[in-house]
Amino acid sequence: MVSWLHECLDYMKLNTLTLTETIAKLRHKEITLSDLYTDIHDEIAEKNGILNAYLALDDEAVRKAEAVKELPLAGIPVAVKDNFLVPGLPTTASSKVLDGFMPPYESTVTERLHKNGAIVVGKTNMDAWAHGSSTETSDYGPTKNPRNLLYLPGGSSGGSAAAVAADLCIAAIGSETAGSVRQPAAWCGCVGLKPTYGRVSRWGVVAMGSSLDSPGPLGKTVTDCAVLLNVIAGRDPYDATTSDRPVQDFVRGISRGVKGMRIGMCYVDHPKLHSTPVDHAVREAADVFRKLGAAVDVVRLSENGAPNTIVTPDYAIGVYTVVQRSEVSSNLARYDGIRFGHPRSAFGEEAKRRIMLGTFTLSRGYADRYYIRAQQVRSLYIRNFRKLFDQYDILISPTSPGYALEHGASAKSPMFGELEDMLLEPSSISGLPGISVPCHRDISTGLYLGLNIVADQWQEEKILQAAYAYEQATEWNAWAKR
């Protein structure tokens, strides 16, 4: 019996396990931490040189893992985006400005992971300062899409998404301002969850767009993301914008199904998407939900958010750009060359562009036309969603306008990320939670598409429920179908 089990395990390398499986197998002593870390590190040694998913690794990870006793995530190897401060590992946010910066304190998210027994195996690559949607703008070189090395992993949490997709970790943490978790999850073919703004603490996360930044999990399955969210969510006295509403167990109700759910299908009638692969994929997903007992309606696009319409995402690009650049220009001011060892000339092109644009949009005489105007339009989107959620439990849409693009694509447009994330920006500027699950795979390229599921503020359980039902009913997630 035991030898038979070992034989099976020989076929399945332990790094390919999902978070849920790993927890169960460790608990039942079917696997050892030593074997788990050997497989993880072997995989990293083999693939990270090509993928460039990790910027730094903790050599002590296995020893730390074995020292943990009896905790929910005891010994679980988690990859963490490089904008989270983790003592013992450098934190650079992929910018040379912070090259070699050893953080003297810890982010709340990783502290909660540690308290629950998880181990940060390494820090993952990202667009420098999280400015981008390709991970090409990292000062430490681009990350490659593990599904097809010619393609981008998306970003800015591209390193975390690639590490999950390539089984270089069991699960990962990223952060999203508008799309930075969900878009790389979609492009790499894994699951990415952006919680409600204020659900997860930003303490110890290098700030990008402070009114938008939301740390979130990237996992192999929907349940894996729910498990991580359980650990990282909740009020933090160190982040005044976190909510003190109680955090429910997101795993418990995950398999309730979608029967009776009212679902709105959005953006498929957008001129840029009409008759594209994402259009088809989302319509197919709608059919899946209908078969599972949900009522799915098409929500038409509008300019003004008239009843039963959704405001076109086109304006959200402008709103998001102005708000985020303004906040960036202020947030990056502390890297003034006095204290962190590197001069301001170490900023890359994209950061400089954002600082300049944000400085302009906040300037006297222009703030009214840009920053204040953007906030007004932002409330238009918020009001529109509020009305839609009177009618619908969840909204579904494509995560991204298409498949992953080839390397070099981001350099062609300074607005690359804003365009790739246009379908996520309206809900992000409204603070809403969303999840991206694989919903199609192109057989010739091996690339995935993502289905984006959004709910009203604090309704993460609804999107997890729908995403889980979809994952179980379809063939797209190989980890979930084993």
Next chain:
Amino acid sequence: MNDDTFEPIIGLEIHVELKTASKMFCGCKNDPFFAGAPNIYTCPVCLGLPGALPVPNRRAVEWTVLLGLALGCEIPELSKFDRKNYFYPDLPKGYQISQYDQPLAVNGRLEVNYQRTTNLSAQAGNKQPSERTIRIRRVHLEEDTGKLLHATVDSPTSPSGLRGAGKKVTLIDFNRSGVPLVEIVTEPDIRSAEEAKVFLKKLHQIIRYLDISDADMEKGSMRLEPNVSVRKKENGKRKKTDALPDYKVEVKNINSFRFAERAIDFEIRRHIGLLKQGETPVQETRGWNEGKGETVSQRRKEEADDYRYFPEPDIPPMRFTKNQIAQIKNQIGELPDAKTERFVTQYGLSGYDANILTETRALAGYFEECVRVAQKTKEHDITPKKIANWMINRQIDLDEVMPAAFVERIVAATHQVAIPEEELDRAIADTIAENRKAVSDYREGKEQAVMFLMGQIQRKLKGKGTPDAILAKLKEVLR
């Protein structure tokens, strides 16, 4: 000293460090002045490290509202923090968390009643009562900056690890970074340097009454910035339109009320001089140089500053209910003006005396405690008026003497005074006549004999008079 055809227009900006236990946005100790070494009261928040977030100090917010209410301000239902973006090495985040368009308190006023030195007879020191209302534009809350120290490295191996003797360096101490700082801004209602000084003293007194700041100018916990400009009156009268001059000069680096007065006077004279020559003073920031007794130009404002204010996204807006504001209002307690008035009516003090005794809350409290003790002793001749006179005229260290002991002294002294001279003389003469033996014993050198005589005298006086005074008189007679 002001030329009658010109009118000074003065506004004040006052910064006050609150004496909360911890800093404005973090848990670090708020005690920059007494910190034993640089950078010991610091953390990721007040050092502006990556990923650090501010969490506002509730007490600092409440104290700012308290001050606003004490200054007759309205407390808007909604207030928020904003980022004021500018670069300076003592500002670790590259922005100061401050308040821009929705301060915690607005539209207040402070009555300033004083004896104005009149223009015409300044030399004679003539005074005229003046009652003015200075409007308070706003009271808002922000954070203090760190401190720069320009130093020369004195040894090749200094303890701070700096190398190269003689090298000029700038060091940053972040102990003060993030200390809660209240800014009070007046409308340009002040019309003389003297009036500015009286206003500042009164504001200082209120802040000390509220017990929210040391407001110690030498330590920098209260900082004054007058804005001065001068406008021409038409035919010696104020212009009908209330138009302000199209320039103003801000004076910084002032650390006493007297220097504020002198700096403002200097500016007024300088502006009048320029205006008389047909020039308009330049809009600029000047610093007060006490050694020279003059202001010096520091920074000309070519353009208006652009701080690129925007709402602080890390801190949710603050909302106050009427109930919360009422609760804070209850904490104000009796302010100096009300206390002075009460001292006059309740204790029958003169306005002058009442003013002196209400200078600080501690002094006023001491006085009232004395009155209470005196009432208990049932010594009806120890009136509040008498206590007031004693407190004002006798230089007694009130920190050393408790009110009860102080009252005892007054009682004793009062009794001494109550013995008419001839009564004491008669008692001494009678005692000497009746006790020849003791007198001769004393004169032969028996010191203790005098104590016997003392006892006899005191018996005759029925306990009145102080022993010291009786003894002195007795010895004088015996000599």
